[in-house]
Amino acid sequence: MGVKFAKNGLTLLSSAYVLPNEVVSNQELLEALGQLCGPLAKRKAKSIAKRLGVESRHLVRDLTSAKSQPSPNSIALGVDVLNQALVQAGLDVNELEYLLSHTCTPHTQVPPNAAWLADELRFQGPYLELRQACTGFANALQIASTFCTTDEAPVAIVGTETGSVYFEIAKAFLTTEQLVNYVQMGDGAGAVILGPAKKGEGQLTDIYFGQIGEGKAPGFYLDSGSMDVGKGEMTRFHHNTEAVRANGSQLFELGLQAVLSRGYQLDDFRYILPHQANGYIDLMLAEALGIEPERIINDAKGLGNLGSAAIWVSFAKLVNSGKLRRGDKVLILGAEATKYLYGGFVYHH
Numbered sequence: 001m002g003v004k005f006a007k008n009g010l011t012l013l014s015s016a017y018v019l020p021n022e023v024v025s026n027q028e029l030l031e032a033l034g035q036l037c038g039p040l041a042k043r044k045a046k047s048i049a050k051r052l053g054v055e056s057r058h059l060v061r062d063l064t065s066a067k068s069q070p071s072p073n074s075i076a077l078g079v080d081v082l083n084q085a086l087v088q089a090g091l092d093v094n095e096l097e098y099l100l101s102h103t104c105t106p107h108t109q110v111p112p113n114a115a116w117l118a119d120e121l122r123f124q125g126p127y128l129e130l131r132q133a134c135t136g137f138a139n140a141l142q143i144a145s146t147f148c149t150t151d152e153a154p155v156a157i158v159g160t161e162t163g164s165v166y167f168e169i170a171k172a173f174l175t176t177e178q179l180v181n182y183v184q185m186g187d188g189a190g191a192v193i194l195g196p197a198k199k200g201e202g203q204l205t206d207i208y209f210g211q212i213g214e215g216k217a218p219g220f221y222l223d224s225g226s227m228d229v230g231k232g233e234m235t236r237f238h239h240n241t242e243a244v245r246a247n248g249s250q251l252f253e254l255g256l257q258a259v260l261s262r263g264y265q266l267d268d269f270r271y272i273l274p275h276q277a278n279g280y281i282d283l284m285l286a287e288a289l290g291i292e293p294e295r296i297i298n299d300a301k302g303l304g305n306l307g308s309a310a311i312w313v314s315f316a317k318l319v320n321s322g323k324l325r326r327g328d329k330v331l332i333l334g335a336e337a338t339k340y341l342y343g344g345f346v347y348h349h
Contacts (some may be wrong), residue, residue, distance in 0.1 A: 003210035003258040008143040009197035012089035012347070013154055015316035018081040018304070020072055029183065032063035036169045041179070045191045047199045048176075049183040053279025056303035057186030061164040066173075067234075070162045070187075074107045075116045077189035078160050085156065094187055096193070097153035099127040100143060102136025103308045104338075105163045113160060133220065134275045134336035136308045138343025141194075142208045146259040148196045159308040160190040166222070168234050171291040173235060177239040184277065186304030187257055190312025201326060203348040212250065213339030219244040221336040244337040248277070251335035251342040252285065259331060259346060266291065269346075270328040274299040274313055275335045276300035315347070322349040 025047050036041035049110045060077075061068035072080075078101065086093055108116075112129035117327040128143070130136045136159055137255040144155040163185050167178060197203065217240065224235035252274060258264070272295055274285055279301035286293040308311055311334055318324065 003208050003254070005258075006142050006207035008145045009207065010141065010145055010148055010194040011195040011196060011198050012202040012204060012319070013091070013195050014085045015190070015312070015319050016081050016084035016088060017188065017309075017313040017316040018077050019313075020060045020077060021058055021086045022097040023056045023302070024059050024063070026183070027309060029063070033169060033182065036066060036113040037171050037174060038284045038328045041171070041174055042346045044176075045179045045183055052184050054182070054184055054262040054300055054304045055279060058188055059164040060162045063160070063169070066168050066170045068165050068167050070165050072201050074103065074105065074113055074160045074162045074189070075120060077162070078113060078117045078191075079120045081189040081191040082117065082156060082158055085193050089154070089193045090156070091154060091193065093121045093123045094125065095154065096123065096125055096156050096221075098125060098144070098149045098155045099123055100130070100140045100146050100155060100157045101127070101160070102132050102140055103160050103163050104131060104132040104133040104165065105307070106131070116159070119306055120302070126140045129213060131309045132336065132341070133338050134310060135209070135334045135341040137311045138207070138209045138334050138341075138345075141204065141343075141345060142167070142209055144194050145207055148194060152196050154193050154195045156191060156193050157312070158159050158273070159255060159312045160189040161307040161309045162187050163237065163307060166235055166237055171235060173236070177241065178236065180239055180241060181237050182286065184305050186302065186306050188306050188313050189308045189318050190309045192315070205348065206259055206262050208255070209341070209343035211252060211339065211341045212247070212260065213341065215244065216247070218338050219247065219340065247340050248335060248337060251340060252333050253343045255335065255344050259344070264346070268329055269295070269331040270324065271295055271297055272331045272333060273311070273318065274333040275310055276314065277305045319347075319349070330347045
């Protein structure tokens with residue numbers, strides 16, 4: 001069917017982000033690995049980190065032990081970021097028509113994070129959760145667009161990731177793909193509150209979603225579903241870096257083509273905000289598009305790949321930074337390697 005555009009746009013009422021604990025530098029991350037797994041693992045991870053360009057991140061895990069509980073957990077992060085967004089929007093939680101959440105590192109398999117968040121916030125309305133990684137935001141926007149238009153009431157979307165606890169700092173666990181995950185990923189949460197589309201500032205338009213995953217093996221997936229639980233092993237992310245490298249750039253190309261087909265020109269956008277899986281995304285994408293790297297938002301260098309939270313964290317950072325002027329447009333290009341999904345929108349400040 002090709003790319004799917006939502007029929008209606010949305011109004012941004014607020015945006016917020018939360019990063020757990022203190023920043024963890026590469027030096028601290030590699031020292032912890034060396035202490036528990038030896039100097040060889042540390043040297044290998046250091047080489048991978050240099051190639052990825054991620055220099056720091058925030059984590060919910062304890063780096064002094066092989067396994068760790070999340071602190072804060074994903075529900076605490078979600079409550080914090082949603083409360084910030086509600087205050088900014090001047091809304092009580094029960095003025096929301098719907099609560100949408102998305103993650104690939106859920107607090108529990110069931111109930112979903114959305115249920116735990118509703119309990120903690122005393123939210124009495126309906127909720128829904130998407131188990132998607134880096135394009136969860138795009139599918140959530142497709143749903144929010146319909147809800148807001150039909151009911152003319154605000155909807156909240158929250159994306160969270162606490163994936164650092166899915167890594168065991170132990171020699172038996174280590175593979176090259178796991179070391180990539182160790183140095184690449186970060187934890188955090190981002191949220192937006194959206195209302196029905198109206199004329200004026202703060203509009204999300206051209207909301208799109210597509211996929212090219214038919215017949216392709218996942219580039220990234222989390223095990224311990226029903227096909228794996230009997231093995232009794234540590235739950236882990238699997239990362240096919242070669243497949244991701246082969247297909248990843250096409251996802252950005254398809255997203256850009258979709259938006260430009262709506263009559264935009266590249267120069268219309270003050271900034272381009274892509275999904276950020278490495279710390280060189282600004283240089284790589286700028287070279288591919290023939291534009292200045294300063295126009296590409298790159299938070300991965302300091303935050304790592306935040307998965308489901310990545311777009312909302314970077315979006316909230318930009319919107320609340322004071323960098324945008326009235327009338328500026330921002331192009332959001334989401335991409336996901338699980339089954340090669342892409343999606344995004346145009347933001348009018």
